[in-house]
Amino acid sequence: MESKTFEDLIETNKMYQLVTERLEVVDPDAQNLYARFNMEAELMELILDFYNQEDDHIASQKLHKFSPEQVLAYLQASHKLYLSKKLPEIEQTMVHIFNKYGQTHALLTTLTVFFNDYKNRLIEHIRSEEKDFFPFIKKLIAAEKGELTTEQTMDLMKSSSLEDYTDNHGPIEDDLKNVSVIIQDYSKNQETPLPYRVFLNQVEIFEMELRKHAIIEDHVLVPMARELEKILRERLNPAV
Numbered sequence: 001m002e003s004k005t006f007e008d009l010i011e012t013n014k015m016y017q018l019v020t021e022r023l024e025v026v027d028p029d030a031q032n033l034y035a036r037f038n039m040e041a042e043l044m045e046l047i048l049d050f051y052n053q054e055d056d057h058i059a060s061q062k063l064h065k066f067s068p069e070q071v072l073a074y075l076q077a078s079h080k081l082y083l084s085k086k087l088p089e090i091e092q093t094m095v096h097i098f099n100k101y102g103q104t105h106a107l108l109t110t111l112t113v114f115f116n117d118y119k120n121r122l123i124e125h126i127r128s129e130e131k132d133f134f135p136f137i138k139k140l141i142a143a144e145k146g147e148l149t150t151e152q153t154m155d156l157m158k159s160s161s162l163e164d165y166t167d168n169h170g171p172i173e174d175d176l177k178n179v180s181v182i183i184q185d186y187s188k189n190q191e192t193p194l195p196y197r198v199f200l201n202q203v204e205i206f207e208m209e210l211r212k213h214a215i216i217e218d219h220v221l222v223p224m225a226r227e228l229e230k231i232l233r234e235r236l237n238p239a240v
Helices: 002-026 033-037 041-052 056-065 068-101 107-144 150-157 161-168 172-187 194-236
Strands: none
Touching: 002 041, 002 068, 041 056, 041 068, 041 194, 056 194, 068 107, 068 194, 107 150, 107 161, 107 172, 107 194, 150 194, 161 194, 172 194
């Protein structure tokens, strides 16, 4: 029983670090962790609960009580974390594996080519969201607050950014599962060296991160954006 409690504590600490480490990439000099995010501690607690829950739908619904600004801040901080920390860490592990096993493990070529291709597609995916989708959401928020003129709001509502996002937002996190499958299939035939197991652990955690991230985008932020659009349309075309 004590062992299980200790393991649960370790797992909870790991999840807590997964959620809060993105705060460090926002403003490492800020005194208050949550002030870095401009969000309440309750939001972080709910996201932590979301990471720990298997029922993603029920857990994600609880996040609707927060503002679009807060959800967007979390997602943007996650993007920054992925580009500045997560991907470089996984690449560093791959370099270590290649330097040590490059001449003896044919699997490395497959993993290197696959992961490099995946990394490039993920970076393109993130940059596309940062360039088009997230700025569109920010403009919706500004319009709802009355910070845009009527003409600016009308032009914004003619934009197809939200529809473009939902039409082209594929489950890019699913592709990362292929790396896990490759290593696991390889492991059936021979003992997996420790660096491979480290790499596998990094990939599996990152795949989970991206899956949770996509759920927050698709089932929390997008519905919030649709609600903002509805409010703005009603404001522009009030019922007679």
